[in-house]
Amino acid sequence: MIYALLRTGDCHGELMLYPCMLPLCTASMRLNRHGTQLHAQLIHLVDVDDPSTRGLPPHSRLQPAHQHDTTITVDGEVVTDPDMTLGDGSKLVYHRFPWQEPFAPYLLEVLYEDDDMVALNKPSGLQVLPKGLFQQRTVLAQLQLKDWKMASSCRFKRKDVQSHPVPVHRLGRGTSGLLLCAKTKVAKVRLASYFAEGAINAAKKRDKSEFSEERKISKFYRALVTGILDDDEVVVTQPIGLVHYPGVAEGLYAACSSGKPAMSKVCVLERLAHQNHTLVQVEIHSGRPHQIRIHLAYIGHPLVGKSLAHST
Numbered sequence: 033m034i035y036a037l038l039r040t041g042d043c044h045g046e047l048m049l050y051p052c053m054l055p056l057c058t059a060s061m062r063l064n065r066h067g068t069q070l071h072a073q074l075i076h077l078v079d080v081d082d083p084s085t086r087g088l089p090p091h092s093r094l095q096p097a098h099q100h101d102t103t104i105t106v107d108g109e110v111v112t113d114p115d116m117t118l119g120d121g122s123k124l125v126y127h128r129f130p131w132q133e134p135f136a137p138y139l140l141e142v143l144y145e146d147d148d149m150v151a152l153n154k155p156s157g158l159q160v161l162p163k164g165l166f167q168q169r170t171v172l173a174q175l176q177l178k179d180w181k182m183a184s185s186c187r188f189k190r191k192d193v194q195s196h197p198v199p200v201h202r203l204g205r206g207t208s209g210l211l212l213c214a215k216t217k218v219a220k221v222r223l224a225s226y227f228a229e230g231a232i233n234a235a236k237k238r239d240k241s242e243f244s245e246e247r248k249i250s251k252f253y254r255a256l257v258t259g260i261l262d263d264d265e266v267v268v269t270q271p272i273g274l275v276h277y278p279g280v281a282e283g284l285y286a287a288c289s290s291g292k293p294a295m296s297k298v299c300v301l302e303r304l305a306h307q308n309h310t311l312v313q314v315e316i317h318s319g320r321p322h323q324i325r326i327h328l329a330y331i332g333h334p335l336v337g338k339s340l341a342h343s344t
Contacts, residue, residue, distance in 0.1 A: 103127045136169040148219040149212060150180070150197045156208040160199050171199060175213060182215055192217045200224050201319060209253070223249070227319060253314045253324055254301070257333040261310045266298040268327040272320040285321040287330045294318045296327040309336060 104111040105125045106118065118124065137155040144151035152171070159166040162173070175196050182193055197213035200223040214220035226249040273291025274283040295317040302311040310333065314324050325335050 133167065133169050134165055136166060138169065138174065140171065140174055143210065145181075147182075148216060149214050149223065152211045152213060154203050154208060154211040156206050159205040160202045160211065166205070171211065175199075180215070194220075201227050204322070207253070251316050251319070253316070255312055255314055255324060255328065256336045257310050257312055257328050258336055259308060259310065259333045260303050260305060261298070261300050261312065261333060264300050266331055268294075268296045268298065268331055270294065270327060270330050272323060272326055285326065287326050292318075292320060294320045294323050294327065296323060298328070298331070 103126060105127075106116065107123055136159065137157050139155060140158075141153040142150060143153055154160070154171060158171060159169070160171045162168070162170050175198065178196070180196055182195075193216055194214070197215050198220060199211060199213050200220055201212060203209055203211055212223055214223055226247075229247055229249075270287045271289060271291035272285055272294045273288045275286045275288050277284040297315040297317075299313045299315075300310060301313055304310065312328075312333075314328070316323055320326075328335055
């Protein structure tokens with residue numbers, strides 16, 4: 033949906049948002065306020081359907097009406113003056129270009145498959161679920177399009193068989209690795225419960241000895257961090273939660289005392305003194321958003337190339 037942000041009268045006039053209809057990516061609007069003459073200046077166009085603006089504050093969605101922008105016309109004439117005044121009955125048209133998602137890798141290697149689940153090798157750069165800039169170029173979209181060999185109804189109740197596999201956990205868009213997807217509702221619930229075991233353990237604030245206990249599913253990651261870790265092994269139990277951050281409406285996940293329990297075990301694999309980097313293996317019990325990035329930054333060794341990880 034497109035809205036035109038208008039200011040009536042002079043520079044001290046009232047600010048208004050006028051909705052514009054959008055047939056085939058074209059927004060049109062006729063100005064008429066209770067049958068009286070209305071003079072207004074076009075300040076900005078607000079596109080609330082643009083996936084790139086979801087989750088952003090309203091002012092981040094404003095698109096300036098730039099001079100010589102041929103996508104905006106008034107009464108059939110291209111707008112060349114961003115300060116022009118619109119009269120009663122004027123027709124403003126905004127031709128919005130089709131949304132194009134950024135490039136993302138699309139190859140999904142199947143490492144294992146049976147009647148219950150699929151194990152995929154997710155490449156770095158491919159998002160698991162639709163969000164923000166990526167609505168179609170996701171793992172879920174590919175799972176929906178591929179012709180999978182689903183479980184037969186003779187073994188499972190028909191209501192338990194899904195039309196396509198669904199991810200039971202997430203990996204960050206920049207993270208590559210093993211992604212488990214369930215073919216049936218029973219498998220989805222069972223696998224999700226295995227992943228939840230780690231979060232339960234983290235909530236109990238167990239010490240490093242608990243990492244040696246056998247779990248049905250364990251998650252290991254490799255990461256390159258800034259600086260040289262002194263200890264060969266570090267267990268981080270810092271809670272993680274949402275905190276306010278300027279310019280981000282939904283806030284950011286960060287290390288905070290009011291957050292949810294989280295537990296990570298960091299083991300040194302190689303110290304690269306000449307680069308001032310350390311290659312580590314991180315085992316996580318819980319699966320909080322951005323947990324590895326946040327916990328590594330919390331102990332003073334942020335991921336190489338990832339500087340945004342605040343503590344409160």
